[in-house]
Amino acid sequence: MKAVIHNKKKFEKPTSWLQLKNGRWISGSIQARLDEWYHKLFGEHMLKLGGLSCELLSHHCNIQHQVNLDIHNPLCNVIANQKNLPFLEKTFNAIIMSHQLDYCNNPHLVLREVDRVMIDDGYLILTGFNPISFAGLAGWIPWRKKNLLQNKYMFTPYRLKEWLTLLNYQVIHCDLYALFPMQYYQNIWTWFENNLGDWSTPIRSLYFIVARKRTYPIKPIKSHWELKRSLFPMNASYRLNKGKNWSSFVN
Numbered sequence: 001m002k003a004v005i006h007n008k009k010k011f012e013k014p015t016s017w018l019q020l021k022n023g024r025w026i027s028g029s030i031q032a033r034l035d036e037w038y039h040k041l042f043g044e045h046m047l048k049l050g051g052l053s054c055e056l057l058s059h060h061c062n063i064q065h066q067v068n069l070d071i072h073n074p075l076c077n078v079i080a081n082q083k084n085l086p087f088l089e090k091t092f093n094a095i096i097m098s099h100q101l102d103y104c105n106n107p108h109l110v111l112r113e114v115d116r117v118m119i120d121d122g123y124l125i126l127t128g129f130n131p132i133s134f135a136g137l138a139g140w141i142p143w144r145k146k147n148l149l150q151n152k153y154m155f156t157p158y159r160l161k162e163w164l165t166l167l168n169y170q171v172i173h174c175d176l177y178a179l180f181p182m183q184y185y186q187n188i189w190t191w192f193e194n195n196l197g198d199w200s201t202p203i204r205s206l207y208f209i210v211a212r213k214r215t216y217p218i219k220p221i222k223s224h225w226e227l228k229r230s231l232f233p234m235n236a237s238y239r240l241n242k243g244k245n246w247s248s249f250v251n
Helices: 023-040 107-117 134-138 157-166 186-196 198-203 236-250
Strands: 045-049 065-069 092-098 118-129 169-177 206-213
Touching: 023 118, 023 169, 023 206, 092 107, 107 118, 107 157, 118 157, 157 169, 157 206
Parallel strands: 045 065, 045 092, 092 118
Antiparallel strands: 118 206, 169 206
């Protein structure tokens, strides 16, 4: 796992989609993808981490007990820090983190906390911005200092896959979309993106990752150098002689 420089600077983290440019369209695109996965999630408890995740609807999810965790969003029902989750180990069957790692200066710690409270075979859903995209370039524009896109970290989906693999998560779905994350004339941009083909996938602005925690049982490895006991067939004369001795003993 590559080291991440933990900056002590406090980033302004958005707690509502209204604080992000084209936030309503971004949340709508994430909501459409979540609705396709809700029927695959089962269990007792689900955690929505962060204010942006709290605003995503989950009424159609099979998991009824849902916990919204944040500090400032009014929709949260648990107020706590993401780096120190107030839950026991292996509590949640599914966890949604929408654009949380983009504004986190210690993503390794957050992922370890999420892994701690996740049960075996649980689902983790991650969304965020791709730094190698138009959205990533927009964060470097100097005259947009008040834009929240400048106050963020960005990690490529491929780097997140490496981190998840080290935590024994299997990435079962990864969708990169929105080459042009613009709210207006979206039909035209979607048509243009589809005509470009797969070569534009690495530079699309948003990612939607679904990973599942895998726990493999530890089995002892048999040593191959151990000599196996060889079996020899018993000859017919030995069986006959043994039968005579047994009959004489009985008589």
